[in-house]
Amino acid sequence: MTEVTELGYITVGVSDLAAWDEFAAQILGLEVVQGDDANVRYLRMDYWHHRIKLVEDASDDLLAIGLRIAGTLEFRAMAKQLQDAGVEVRIGSRAEAEARQVLEVMFLKDPNHYPIELFHGPLVQYDLPFHPGRRMHGVFSTHAGGFGHMMLNRAAGLEEIHAFYTLLGLRGGVEYKIPMPHLPEPVELMFLHCNTRQHTLAFGTPGEKRINHVMLEVTKMQDVGLSYDLVRRAKIPVIIEPGSHANDQAYSFYLKNPSGSMIEIGWGGREPTGQSEYYHGDAFGHTPVMSNMKGFMVPA
Numbered sequence: 001m002t003e004v005t006e007l008g009y010i011t012v013g014v015s016d017l018a019a020w021d022e023f024a025a026q027i028l029g030l031e032v033v034q035g036d037d038a039n040v041r042y043l044r045m046d047y048w049h050h051r052i053k054l055v056e057d058a059s060d061d062l063l064a065i066g067l068r069i070a071g072t073l074e075f076r077a078m079a080k081q082l083q084d085a086g087v088e089v090r091i092g093s094r095a096e097a098e099a100r101q102v103l104e105v106m107f108l109k110d111p112n113h114y115p116i117e118l119f120h121g122p123l124v125q126y127d128l129p130f131h132p133g134r135r136m137h138g139v140f141s142t143h144a145g146g147f148g149h150m151m152l153n154r155a156a157g158l159e160e161i162h163a164f165y166t167l168l169g170l171r172g173g174v175e176y177k178i179p180m181p182h183l184p185e186p187v188e189l190m191f192l193h194c195n196t197r198q199h200t201l202a203f204g205t206p207g208e209k210r211i212n213h214v215m216l217e218v219t220k221m222q223d224v225g226l227s228y229d230l231v232r233r234a235k236i237p238v239i240i241e242p243g244s245h246a247n248d249q250a251y252s253f254y255l256k257n258p259s260g261s262m263i264e265i266g267w268g269g270r271e272p273t274g275q276s277e278y279y280h281g282d283a284f285g286h287t288p289v290m291s292n293m294k295g296f297m298v299p300a
């Protein structure tokens with residue numbers, strides 16, 4: 001079976017590019033590169049051409065999830081694997097691949113109707129080392145774990161989503177059953193991995209937007225603290241106070257981005273344990289800021 005190897009990139013529609021320019025560089029520490037088109041920004045965090053592509057768009061939401069496949073042979077095997085399972089796949093043209101700075105790309109939709117781009121061969125620019133948008137103690141933790149993780153609100157059932165993503169080679173399942181005093185059933189959150197990162201994609205509850213949060217991991221704990229100080233100083237809403245997750249055991253906090261979804265800045269995440277387990281809550285902290293929580297379910 002052919003498997004996805006990492007969360008390679010995402011494309012996000014944003015209504016206020018100028019706000020994102022400032023936020024990405026000065027708050028998150030990402031490198032902002034102007035696209036050929038004035039309506040496009042590329043956000044870099046390592047040697048890759050980009051990890052996040054921002055496109056001026058009123059949706060303020062996810063436009064594509066770029067999942068990496070190892071190489072040419074695996075790309076062909078994945079296309080066959082999906083077609084044999086009855087999943088509709090379109091192989092992208094050379095121009096479509098070049099527009100994404102990859103060698104080959106194929107397009108499909110997940111059960112939530114979210115656009116997936118399976119690709120191999122990203123453009124890696126060893127002649128253009130990452131230049132952070134502001135001071136950092138360390139760097140972003142990417143390498144074999146992809147650029148981070150993403151929790152998505154869901155439009156389909158967890159079983160259906162699980163069946164689809166396991167066909168792509170991701171593994172995992174429900175890891176949180178969070179009791180909610182006002183609900184008859186606990187809230188269930190599902191986490192899927194495909195490499196050394198404890199989870200790459202997670203699915204929560206239905207929501208207004210596709211994105212619940214995007215998590216970026218840093219190599220130094222001090223960069224979580226520095227980011228927190230910068231967020232407070234800029235009066236950006238903190239949605240979840242610092243704390244430690246039970247599943248990936250990362251120390252992190254959540255802030256609101258200019259598009260209204262969340263960014264999680266974390267440090268110290270562990271690798272998948274290889275066996276399933278579940279939790280009622282986190283190790284410590286991660287207290288929701290109730291006055292800023294409107295529109296968000298409980299993330300993990």
Ligand SMILES: [Fe+2]
Pocket residue numbers: 149151213215264300
């Ligand atoms: Fe997260």
